Amino acid sequence: MRIALIGYGKMGKAIETIALQKGHEIVLKIDLDNAHELTKEYLGKADVAIEFTGPSNAVDNIKKCMDAGTPVVSGSTGWLERWNEVEQYCNTSKGSLLYASNYSIGVNLFFELNKYLAKLMEPYGEYDVQMEEVHHTQKKDAPSGTAITLAEQVLKQIRRKKLWVNQEAGTPDELQIISERTDPAPGTHKIKYTSDIDDLEIIHTAHNRVGFAGGAVLGAEFLAGKKGIYSMKDVLGL
Ligand SMILES: NC(=O)c1ccc[n+]([C@@H]2O[C@H](COP(=O)([O-])OP(=O)(O)OC[C@H]3O[C@@H](n4cnc5c(N)ncnc54)[C@H](O)[C@@H]3O)[C@@H](O)[C@H]2O)c1
Known part of the structure; x- marks a missing residue:
């Protein structure tokens, strides 16, 4: 699977390690210094995007993935007061979103x-x-x-x-x-x-970030090729 990483901090790096171990390819890495590269053209190279940036930019990043038609797994916290707006955007743009406040x-x-x-x-x-x-x-x-x-x-x-x-x-x-x-x-x-x-x-x-990162990669494997909004309950069949 070809993955775009949006946010290359503590979680982005932990996700990269696990994704590579599982044989996936990282085709795009976006952080603050190259945020302008989060375009339809670059996102189009990925089967799925994994977004862990933080409260301020999560919604914009998620919407850009939906605009590009790239399924997005988001783990950023602190933005859920805008959930309804994102849900509506996902429905109108026929996007794909997996969201969990915790992926472990x-x-x-x-x-x-x-x-x-x-x-x-x-x-x-x-x-x-x-x-x-x-x-x-x-x-x-x-x-x-x-x-x-x-x-x-x-x-x-x-x-x-x-x-x-x-x-x-x-x-x-x-x-x-x-x-x-x-x-x-x-x-x-x-x-x-x-x-x-x-x-x-x-x-x-949690003893480390491996559980969150592993769950996010599992979520990306689940989401690729799907439309609509999902949670970890769907991924784990709970
Ligand atoms: N859902 C989960 O399981 C889970 C687990 C751990 C952390 N988190 C959440 O994930 C988020 C990130 O956590 P972290 O520990 O990796 O933080 P971090 O600060 O180490 O990394 C965030 C990275 O995102 C980058 N960034 C910020 N705005 C950006 C933008 N507009 N475009 C691209 N990159 C941008 C920052 O430069 C930074 O490198 C936080 O909201 C945290 O609470 C969620």
Whole structure:
């Protein structure tokens, strides 16, 4: 498969290593210094693009891939307030998008576990629920995209919580997410249920970026040749 890498930072480099190991070819590498090369002509040489740049430029990059007719796997976080706009753009341009706030297989299994635990805990109002996430200090957004996905899953099940807040909860209906930034930390997420009697918690800790990069390459293999919008649930058949 011929891959275009958009964003050649920590994730772009980790994805390149895995893609080459799997026998794929990198036909285009775009970073800030050659961003003008993200054109229809260059993108046309790729079967699929993998976009990991960050919150500010993700939407423009994704739209350029759709304009060029190149399926795009995006992992950039911190832009989902524009999701509806991107979804509409994908539909009108007949584009292809795979998006996940987290591409690691372990985290996607953790999402399923989180939903199941929240469903079990819903009837037991004596338990409060809180979240924590830890990432490296260069991370631009807080809370992490993964923490937001986890929080939304909890809010869907636990009716006594109405909204998430990225600080200490002020009222019992707020789901608190505490974000900690420290180095090195590829990513830890914890969901904790506490009562006077006992505590239950589930934790996912990434040891490195290999899981995210491997999942993104798997996602690219899945997306090439398809139209429409997909998630890691589709890739993993969950
Ligand atoms: N979904 C996931 O599984 C997952 C996993 C890890 C990181 N992320 C997210 O991916 C993004 C990138 O993470 P990273 O750790 O590689 O960051 P990074 O800062 O190491 O790399 C980002 C790169 O993108 C480049 N860039 C910025 N704007 C650009 C543009 N307009 N065109 C081309 N290149 C541009 C930067 O110069 C940089 O080299 C972040 O939003 C991060 O939160 C997602």
